Amino acid sequence: MDLSFNIQGGDFTSAGTASSQVRRTLKELGVDASVIKRVVVALYEAEVNIVAHACHGTITAQINPERVFLQLVDEGPGIPDIEKAMTPGFSTASQEVREMGFGAGMGLPNICRNADVFNIHSVPGKGTTVEITIQIK
Amino acid sequence: MDQQMKPFHHALSIRREVCTGCSRCIRVCPTEALRVKDGKATLHPEWCIDCGECFNVCPVRAIVVEDDDIAQIFSYKHRILLVPSIFFAQFEEKLTLDAIKGILYDMGFTELCTVEQGADLLVDEINHYIEDFEDEKPVISSYCPAVVRLIQVRFPSFSHRIMRLIPPLEITAQYYRNEYQKNGVPLDEVGIFYVTPCAAKIAAIKAPVGGYTSPINGVINMSELYNKVFLAYKQKGTSEHEHCTLTHSSLSSIGIRWSTTGGEAVNIRGRALAIDSMPNVIDFLERLENEEIKGVDFLELRACDMSCCGGILVQDNRFLIRERIEKSAEELPLKHMLDQEFKNVCSGHIPMDPVEPRAMIKYHSDLTIALQRMEESRRLRLMLPGIDCGACGAPSCEALADDIVCDRATPDHCVILHAHRAGSEMLEKIWGKKHFNKE
Numbered sequence: 001m002d003l004s005f006n007i008q009g010g011d012f013t014s015a016g017t018a019s020s021q022v023r024r025t026l027k028e029l030g031v032d033a034s035v036i037k038r039v040v041v042a043l044y045e046a047e048v049n050i051v052a053h054a055c056h057g058t059i060t061a062q063i064n065p066e067r068v069f070l071q072l073v074d075e076g077p078g079i080p081d082i083e084k085a086m087t088p089g090f091s092t093a094s095q096e097v098r099e100m101g102f103g104a105g106m107g108l109p110n111i112c113r114n115a116d117v118f119n120i121h122s123v124p125g126k127g128t129t130v131e132i133t134i135q136i137k
Numbered sequence: 138m139d140q141q142m143k144p145f146h147h148a149l150s151i152r153r154e155v156c157t158g159c160s161r162c163i164r165v166c167p168t169e170a171l172r173v174k175d176g177k178a179t180l181h182p183e184w185c186i187d188c189g190e191c192f193n194v195c196p197v198r199a200i201v202v203e204d205d206d207i208a209q210i211f212s213y214k215h216r217i218l219l220v221p222s223i224f225f226a227q228f229e230e231k232l233t234l235d236a237i238k239g240i241l242y243d244m245g246f247t248e249l250c251t252v253e254q255g256a257d258l259l260v261d262e263i264n265h266y267i268e269d270f271e272d273e274k275p276v277i278s279s280y281c282p283a284v285v286r287l288i289q290v291r292f293p294s295f296s297h298r299i300m301r302l303i304p305p306l307e308i309t310a311q312y313y314r315n316e317y318q319k320n321g322v323p324l325d326e327v328g329i330f331y332v333t334p335c336a337a338k339i340a341a342i343k344a345p346v347g348g349y350t351s352p353i354n355g356v357i358n359m360s361e362l363y364n365k366v367f368l369a370y371k372q373k374g375t376s377e378h379e380h381c382t383l384t385h386s387s388l389s390s391i392g393i394r395w396s397t398t399g400g401e402a403v404n405i406r407g408r409a410l411a412i413d414s415m416p417n418v419i420d421f422l423e424r425l426e427n428e429e430i431k432g433v434d435f436l437e438l439r440a441c442d443m444s445c446c447g448g449i450l451v452q453d454n455r456f457l458i459r460e461r462i463e464k465s466a467e468e469l470p471l472k473h474m475l476d477q478e479f480k481n482v483c484s485g486h487i488p489m490d491p492v493e494p495r496a497m498i499k500y501h502s503d504l505t506i507a508l509q510r511m512e513e514s515r516r517l518r519l520m521l522p523g524i525d526c527g528a529c530g531a532p533s534c535e536a537l538a539d540d541i542v543c544d545r546a547t548p549d550h551c552v553i554l555h556a557h558r559a560g561s562e563m564l565e566k567i568w569g570k571k572h573f574n575k576e
Contacts, residue, residue, distance in 0.1 A: 001508055020427045027426075028499045029507045033294030040428050065504045136504065 001025065001063040007050045009076065015051040018059045019044040022070075025063065035136055038114040039068050042132050045111050050074045054127065067116075070132040078124040086112065086120075145286070145495075146344035148187050148203050148336040153177050156199035162191035163532045164525075167415050168290055168497065172540075173530035184497055186286035187337040188415060188440045189449035202336045202450065205355035207362070210245055213328030213354070217313055218246040219306065220386075222253055222393045223445050224332050226461040227363055227453045232370055238386070240369045248313075250385040252331070253392035254473055255308030258480050260391065260404045262487055266300055267407060267434050275410075275425075275433040276300050278401055282341030283440035284418060285492060289346070292422050293494030301489050305395060306331065306338070307351060308483050312475075314352045315482050328354045332362055334396075334448030337440065347489030359450040387474040390466040396445035397459055399437070407434030414442040500543065510542040517541055519575045522553045524568065 003025060005018040019040050026036045043059075050057040054076025062069040079085045088109040112118045117133035158176040163169075170184035171191060178191075178199070192200045210216045218241060225234055238249055267276050277298045279285060288295050310329050317327045331353050333339055339356045394400035402411035410433055412421050418438045424430050441447040446462070447455040500507035500514075517538035524534070529550035531537040540546035548554065557564050557573050565573065 001512055016427060016429060020423075023427060025511070029504060029511060030496065030498060030500070030502060031504070036294075037428075040426070044428055063508065065508060 001029075003061040003063075005059040007047060007054075007057045007059060007074070009051060009053070009055045009057075009074075012051055015048050016044055018047050018061070022061045022068075025061075026068070029063070031136055035068075035134060039070070039134050042111045042114040042134070043070055045107050046070070046072050046130050046132065049107055049130075050076070053077060057127075065136065067136055068134045070130075070134075072130040072132075073127065074129075075127040078126055078128055079120075079122040080124045082120055082122055145182060145185065145187075146340050147180075147182060147185055148339035148343070149180075149185065149189065149192060149200055150203055151178050151180060152199045152201055155197055157197055159196060160527045160530070161194045161196065162200065163527060163530070165190040165194050166532065167287065167419060169532050169536050171532070172545075173527075183495070184290060186283055186290055187340040188283040188287070189336045190415060192336065192449045202339065202358055204333070204339060204358040204361070205330075207244070207357055207365075209355055210328055210330060214326040215248065215317060215322060215328065216246045217248045217250060217327065217329045218357075219250050219252045219309055219313075219329065219331045219353070221306075221332060221334060221359075221396060221445065222251060222388065222462060222465070223334050223396055223448065223451060223458060224359060224362070226446075226458045226465070227359075227451060228367075230461075232367075234386075236370065237366055240366045243369065244365065246330075248385060250309060250313055251388050251392070252306050252309050253388055253395045254385075254475060254479060255305035255312065255483070256392040256395040257389055257473060257476055258308070258483060259302065259305060259487070262302055262484075263300065263401075263404070263435070264406050266302060267405065272297060274298075275436045277436045277438060279347075279489075279492075280304050280395075280401060280437070281337070281439045281444075282346075283335070283337035283415075284438040285341070285346060286337065287415075287418065287440070288422070289492060289495040290497050291419070292426065293496040295422065295425070296492045296494040299492045301347060301491060302487050303347070303349060303489050305392075307345075307349070307353075308479070308487065310352045311486055312479055312482050330355045330357055332357050332359050334359050334445050334451045335441065336449060346492045349489045359448070360452060363452045385475075388469055389471055389473040389476070390469040391471065392473060393462055393466045393469055397462055398439060398444045400444070402435065402437040405435045408432060409435035409437065411437040411439075413439040413444050413447075415440050499539065510539075514538040514542045517548070520548070520554070521551055522557075522568065522572045523575075524553070524572065526553060528552045 003021060022043055023036055023040045050072060054074035057072060057074030060071045084090050086108050115132045116135045119131040122128040156177045158173045160173050162178050163171040163173060167188060167190060168184040168186055170181040171178050225237055228237060241249055270276050279300050279302060285299055288299060314327060314329060318324060329352055333356050342351045342353050342356055345351050398413045399411040402409040412418055443455040443459055446458040500510040518535060521534040521538060529537045531540055537546060537550060541548060
């Protein structure tokens, strides 16, 4: 089962559409709720990253009886220092944004925590690719 | 697990001889449990949650509520009627509370008790429950049985969030049974009856969740009782009965509001939301599943618009009923006369077992087969016209596609596709070419 979505940067109204559709699909398939929860948390976080930082991106979700594989490819500013970005609490958000309750620097660490396999490649000035695998069994 | 295997008890049924197969009901069912077959609406018993959306839209009253005959009250020496405040609020102001009570005594009831007396002691219990709840919040109220069943079937992963405290109705029923027992009355002489505003409460009393057995002996249809009271009033005027026992109908302002929207949530110390009507409840639970909602401690969810004021067996306009309840509430004290007695008698009997999930299996319990069926269903959806006409007997083209892959229907069920293949030009004129050429 393959699903794909186009994500537009800055379109917060539609942010969450992909994770919502993937959740619905997994639920209809009868996948265990704890697995679905991890997929939704990781995907929602990654989806919002595209909306908040990139120009646009595509999300593909492949579901087979063993695992869910998510690939998020965006065209955007890229991440100059991935290691730093993966540190819990590190954030590029301004003080203002943080005071609003966003940009706590938990995005990527949270995705990583919920994934069984997590890969990230980024070219500054071009874009970022995130790959998340979550085992069903 | 044992409980999960038992079939659902349903309080709604379809009178096949009356049903015209008009298909209105299949479109409003929140679990898509209805199909038209052989000209009649048929129900998938594992999916029905007794919410009554179908009852509301049936134009020929083919959907009926299976209540208990009022005559059966006479099998008991003591005949106690538990009356929700909604019942009294249905009548216009000129028919006074005392007049209604008199008429009910004339009918043979020996004691009238207001249902919401049991609500007051729940306030502290719920707040403690929320504070002590170790799992992820929000805690979901156990008040509305249609919502409880909706969660079991459509949101099974939230089943454990349903608070394990019995609703006010059951607390009140326990209290009065206990009172009779305490006074040495043999329990087989005590009949406890409840006037219900909906079908879901009947199902919940006959087959409760949470490993609980209800002490209620019979359930009386509110709409039927309304007619009987109104008729008696029209024919005989008010009754001469004067032995209204005030303490048993005394209510607090908290209690009388409990069954209205927000009546429960307003008493919660943390962040609580009150949501009514089935589409709103489903939408909110889906958002919760999407992880979009954070920091809410408690959800009061009610299946009917305006909560019990909009119950399917309630007469008169739900907004007027709400207004009458509000008006009465303003004159009531914060505590009712039996408040302390209720605490003494019932406090230990409020907890119940967790509510078991009963997930609907959409495609197959084996994931490999489920995936194959889902993929096949999505291919079929591209072929089907997507106008959800219901002529196939299913509520939507998506539902038909799922029925086909699960061998419950065939592609021939789609009459639109049939007509298009047979060369009907009118279809493309109305719906355009792309409805029939999506691949």
